[in-house]
Each structure stands twice: as C-alpha cells, then as structure tokens.
Amino acid sequence: MSGVVPGTRVRRTGVVYLTLLAVGSVGALLVARRMQDPASVLAALLPTWAGAYLAWSTYRADRSEAVVACGPAEVADRLADAVRRQWEAEAAMRLAAPHPLPVAWRDADPVLAEACDAQGLAGRGDEIVDVFTRRVPARRLLVLGEPGSGKTLLLVRLVLALIERRATDDPVPVLFPLASWDPAVLDLRTWMERRLVQDHPELGARASDAFGQVTLAAVLLERRLVLPVLDGLDELPPAVGALALHRVDEALPYGCDMVLSSRPDEYRAALRPCGAVPARLAELAGIHLQPLGAEEVAAYLRDDAGGPRAPAAERWSAVVEPSDTAGPVAQALTSPLMVSLARSVYNPRPGERHERLPDPGELLRLRTHTAVSHHLLDAFVDAAYRPHPRRPCRWSADRARPALRFLARSMDRGRDGTAELSWWKLRHAVPAALGPVLAGVLLGIVAWLLEGIGMELTHHFTPDGASVRWDQRGGLGVVAAGICGGLVCGLAAGLAATTLCVLAAAPDVTAGLVLSRLADVTTLTLAGMVISGFALGHRPRPRRPAAWDRGALVTALVAALCYTAAFGNGCGAVHALLYGVAAAAIGADGVRAELTSPAARVRWHFSGQGLGRGLQVGLLIGAGILLEGLLSDVLSGGDGVQYIAPPHPLAAFWASLQTGTVFGVACVLVHGLRAVPVDLGTSVDARALLANDRRTLVTCVLTATVVGAVSIGIQGWCAVLSGSTLVWGAEAAGGPVWGFVVGLIPAVLTGLAIGIRQSAWGHYTVARCYLALRAGLPYDLMAFLTDAHDRGVLRRVGAVYQFRHIELQHRLAAPTSPSATADSPRAPQAPR
Structure with missing residues (x-):
C-alpha cells in the first residue's frame, strides 16, 4: 500500500479496465475468424486503441494526483x-x-x-x-x-x-x-x-x-x-x-x-x-x-547480577572496589561500552547459574586498561553465543566468530565507502562474472525447456502444425540473457542452450548443427544487447566508432564465420554483422547500473518514449531478417534452400514483421517495468526488504507474461487475418491459440530477465551460496544476521547492520585477532 486511499482505488479501477480491454480485443479477434470478412473486425478494433490510450493517460494522471495528495507534513508524520x-x-x-x-x-x-x-x-x-x-x-x-x-x-x-x-x-x-x-x-x-x-x-x-x-x-x-x-x-x-x-x-x-x-x-x-x-x-x-564513576559502575554491575546481596554480585566486590580508581580495570570500566561488555561476559542471564560463567576476578591479572578492553572485546563473542537453556543457539561461538570476522573485514575495507553491512551489497564479495554466468545458464536452460514443451503441446493439439525440433530450441533465452546481463550473460545462456541441443540430437550430431547453433546464440546475444541499449540507455543513438564495444564486434564476426562454415555460403552473415554493429554502437551505451538498493515492487511505466524505442528495435531487428530474406538467393548461391529467413519476399516480410514485433515488445517491457519503493508504514528491516524484493521478480514475470503474450498473440492473429500463411515459421493451422501460446514464451523469459536485472534477491542468493562455500559464512545468512542483532553483536540502522561498536568491528577485522593478548588470561570459552 502507498498509504493513500484514492490511489488504491484508482489502481484497482485501472487494472480492471485494462483487463476488460484485453479480453474484449482477444475475443473479437477469435470471433473474427468465423466471419466472412475478418479484416473488417480488425479495422473496427483499430480506432478503439486511441480511446484506450486516452483512458490510460487519465488513469495515470488521477493516480499521480492521489499519490501527491499527502503533503510534506503528512509524509513527515509517517x-x-x-x-x-x-x-x-x-x-x-x-x-x-x-x-x-x-x-x-x-x-x-x-x-x-x-x-x-x-x-x-x-x-x-x-x-x-x-x-x-x-x-x-x-x-x-x-x-x-x-x-x-x-x-x-x-x-x-x-x-x-x-x-x-x-x-x-x-x-x-x-x-x-x-x-x-x-x-x-x-x-x-x-x-x-x-x-x-x-x-x-x-x-x-x-x-x-x-x-x-x-x-x-x-x-x-x-x-x-x-x-x-x-x-x-x-x-x-x-x-x-x-x-x-x-x-x-x-x-x-x-x-x-x-x-x-x-x-x-x-x-x-x-x-x-x-x-x-x-x-x-x-x-x-x-x-x-564524562567517564562513569566507580560507584555508578559497581552499582550497575551488581544490580544486573541480581542485586547487591546476590551470589553473582559478590564476585564483583574485589573488581570494582571504589578505592582503586587508578587501576587498569577501573580505568577501562569508565566507558559504557566496556561496562556493557563486562556485564555480558560475566553476569548470568535469567535461568543461568553464575558458577558456570567466567570469574570477573581474572580481569585483575591484566596489567593495562588496553589489555582489559581487548580482553572484553575478545570474550564478548563467546558470551553472546554461549548456550542457554531457554534460548537455543543455532550457531556456536566457534562457528560464528569466523563469519563475524569476515563481515568485519569486509566492512572495514570499505569497498563502497561504508562501514555497514547490507545484504544487497554482498554481490561485491563474489567474482563479477559469476552472477551473469549463472543467470545466463538459468535462462538458457529454462528457455530450452519452455520452447520445447510449447512446441510439443502445440504439435499434440494441432498435428498439422510445426514439427518438434528439440535441437533448435533455447534462442529466446539467449535474447533474454543478453537483456539481463549483456555479452557474458548471453554467451553463457547460448553455451547452455547449445549443449542441450547437442544432447537432444545425439547421436546424430553434425558439425553443421553445432556451428549453426553457435552462430544463432551469438547473434541472439547481440540482439538482446541491442534491446537493452535502446530500452535502458540514456541516449539510444550511435556512439563514435572509437567508443564502440569491441567485444560485440568480435562476437558478430565470430557469428558470421560460424554461419558461413555451417551453410557453406553467406546466409546469416548479414544480420549477424548488422546486429553486431548495432550492439557495439548502441547496445552497450549508457546502460543503467544495477540498483544500489532493493526493489519492493514494480509498476508499468507507459510512455511514448518507450513505444518509440520499441518501434526502433522492431524496425532494426526486422530489417535484418527482411534483408536476409531478400538476399537469400544471392547469399545461398541460388539453391533455394531456406536458412535464416524465407527466400520469398512476402514471406520474408511477414517473418521480419513478426520477429521485429517480439523484440519490440521485449524492448517496451524492459523500458516500461520500473521498480518502486516500499511503504513507509511497513517495516524497513532487512527481512522485509528481502521479501519485497523477492516478490518483485515474480511481479515482473507475471506482468510481462500478460502484456507480452497478449501483444504478441494479437499481432500473430492479425498476421493470419491479413493473409499470412506462416506464423513464427509454422503453418497457421494451429488455430487462434497458436499465436498466444508462442507469444507466452518470450514474454515469460523477458519478465524473468527484467526481474533478475532489477531485483537484488538473485544477486544475494548467489553471494550467500558462494560465501558459504568459500568463506564459511552460514547459508542462512539473513537468519544469522538477525540472530547476531538479537544477541547484541550487531545493531540495526534502518535496513543495514553495523557492529555494536566500531571498536568491536576493528578488533574482529584485525589481521590477527587472537582470543587472548600476551598479558591476558585465555578468553573464556562457552561452557560445554
């Protein structure tokens, strides 16, 4: 909730209106096939979208007015x-x-x-x-x-x-x-x-x-x-x-x-x-x-131990003697921090017996107040994690100390200039390429499965439709990976998809199959980079050649060579080089950095600029397919075999239109789905932000699925009504459901790519798994941080954590943080 009642009502009204509009448009297209003049239905639908845009603009204006209805004074109260x-x-x-x-x-x-x-x-x-x-x-x-x-x-x-x-x-x-x-x-x-x-x-x-x-x-x-x-x-x-x-x-x-x-x-x-x-x-x-007085310290420690006459309080008599104000213990216990640490280390909690705790008299053997301070800092972790009959301890002091030391050193190094710990910044502790590679592998595998299952289902219900080729699947996931993480992510997805295609074709694997799949996935990676550059770049116009992304150019050249080697001619090389130049000049230009803070939810940001950029992407991608189809006879040497694009001009036009539509809709989705913050009235602790951020990814997938599937499905159905004999390269015998089923797959993958890119939960998941394997941190890191906060080791500042005191952090982050100093007794261990 935003805390504004009118905004909630406007949002609900807008969602209902858009749902009814989409359902009505799809229903009209389904009925149009049974009419004598299907094109008339399409002509009747076109003017309604102008009114839909007007209604949408009014909805957004009303929503904005509702959101800003609360003035600065009300925001300050919240x-x-x-x-x-x-x-x-x-x-x-x-x-x-x-x-x-x-x-x-x-x-x-x-x-x-x-x-x-x-x-x-x-x-x-x-x-x-x-x-x-x-x-x-x-x-x-x-x-x-x-x-x-x-x-x-x-x-x-x-x-x-x-x-x-x-x-x-x-x-x-x-x-x-x-x-x-x-x-x-x-x-x-x-x-x-x-x-x-x-x-x-x-x-x-x-x-x-x-x-x-x-x-x-x-x-x-x-x-x-x-x-x-x-x-x-x-x-x-x-x-x-x-x-x-x-x-x-x-x-x-x-x-x-x-x-x-x-x-x-x-x-x-x-x-x-x-x-x-x-x-x-x-x-x-x-x-x-001012420093604390000796009498105040003695009274505080004795009261915390059960009262002046309690057996646990008697142990402090020789330690906090008021007459000895010049000793090292008295000097160290003049600060509230050291008094609090001493209380935690030596005083029993409710339900504990003081006989099993260290004796505070051991502090008298320390020769300087610095040694006393270091001893208390070192012993505090053992005291915080000592077992208690009423409070089970998931982590012992021996397990917690290495994790706390790693966190203290990470915070002490100040990679981003801070001395605090936030879960969404843990991605800095893992290799930079690990996240994009894992995201690419995930998208490649998911796309291969979704495309194959979608083709199987369509072929099952429409036997006259497209034949199932599991060795040709996974390309849409490569595009999504290019959108999500650029060249590295796209190539990782392509390698995963190619591996699955080779396994599906075994034992009939040929060099041409491997080379063609490699060429396809590298080209589609470039297409994803183009979409990302147009949708997220500050200025989607070409850079000067000196500033072009050379990695994209090399990838395009490799794709062209693979196409040439696979087909024995120039088919595929044209659009590979075209996408490579576009990705080098635009795709890597001005792409916004990852979010520095977690997202809570997403909203659909409709704008003319987003539609314009989607149109530009559609024209660019479609032009590559159309040009390839028009030059197919020349590039293939006139053998008439279809490779990348249909050789017939009309078929090439429809293929370019449909392919451009998919990529254009993907660009609109990437540009339109924006992260928005959480409500001030909700909790801002780390767990709440993690849960909200995790829901962001799900929301991205669901929103992109609905918008993308409807948009692409309507376009495919319009192609059938206009006389196209092929829809996405297959016979149009699948009926009206065919275009929507096919449109569902790129929509889901695009939403998944947007969610991974905009939410921090995925990066956190990768980081905590990596740190659990390499640095010994607990896998359930959020629970560990919450437990450390409850035990007083960490303090929570908003949605981030800091150590209870900077001195404790520095002590843990020291190159060698022994449990005992040279002139101090061994730090007390938790009772077994």
Missing part, C-alpha cells in the same frame, strides 16, 4: 512513526537491563564549540532533550566523547525523546551514521537524501510537480522537516575530516537545526586542517561526555 519504531526496538535491547547507564556530561571546550548564547549545558541521562530544546537556543549541538563513552546511545535517547515531544509541522529527528558517507564524492544533503530513500524507500517517490522533479526526501530536507542527527564524524578517514566539516557547514548553515557527534581529538583535527582555512559551524553549542 517518517516520524517509522523512525520511532526503528529506534525503540534498538533502545529496548541496549538501554533496558537493568537500567540505562547514567551518562553525564559537561560543557565542551569553547575552542571546539563556541556558541555565544548557550546556557550551562552540564547534565546527565534524560536531561539531554532539555539541553537541546531549552538551553541551546540555536538548536545546534555538538556531542563529544571518547571511544565507547555512549555517544550513539545518548543520541538514540535524544531522537526518541524529540519524537515523543514532536508537534505537528516540527522537524523529524533522523539519526544518520556518518560512517557510510564519502564527503569527497557527495555533498551532505545529497547523501542524506539517498540515505533517507535507502532506509525509508517510499521517500524515493517523486513529489508533486509543484516541487519540481525531486523526491519526497528532497522535499523534506528542503523544507527543513528533517532534523539531522549526524553520528560519528570520527569514523570518517582522518584525511577527509576537514572536508566533511566543510560539507556539513555548506548543507546546514546557521539557522538549520542539527546534532553532531565525534571524538574530541578527531574533531579538533578537523577544525585545524593543514594548509587550509578551517570550517567552523556557527552557533554550535557543545557537550563533552
């Missing part, structure tokens, strides 16, 4: 609700037991934050919202703190408190983890817009025309209905710190509410760039988080 649910779930896991740590703060150094009219900002706990709303008149706050001091959790509490107090038309506080921002590539406002669309995909929808050609996310940012809470300036590379601060100042000048968090040293370095003018944020008030 965003606030989504953000609240997102961080309430996270806060329940991090802040609830036994109670939130009493984080306190003081005024920051005036050199770092010099708001002239800010009042005293010292406070603790839930006072953070009063500090921001009442004591900082400009509502611009800098939160400084050492590693693990609780900056992120304090910001989460601030976000939730601001949403709770939010009135109508107030900005929505949104927490943006800056670790995924590359300031050298994107300005802050553009990055925030993309982040909003990624975490809340409905904001990627186009806003009303009154706001221009922009998304709803851009409208919210432009109208200052989003309060940016920027977390982790220190997590950016030091070399871009000053640039990042400059970008923040550009995007959020004085007058814009904002919250920014960082470590003090990194922020000071960003303020003092070498050889450059520093960027200072005007009217920025600052607070500096």
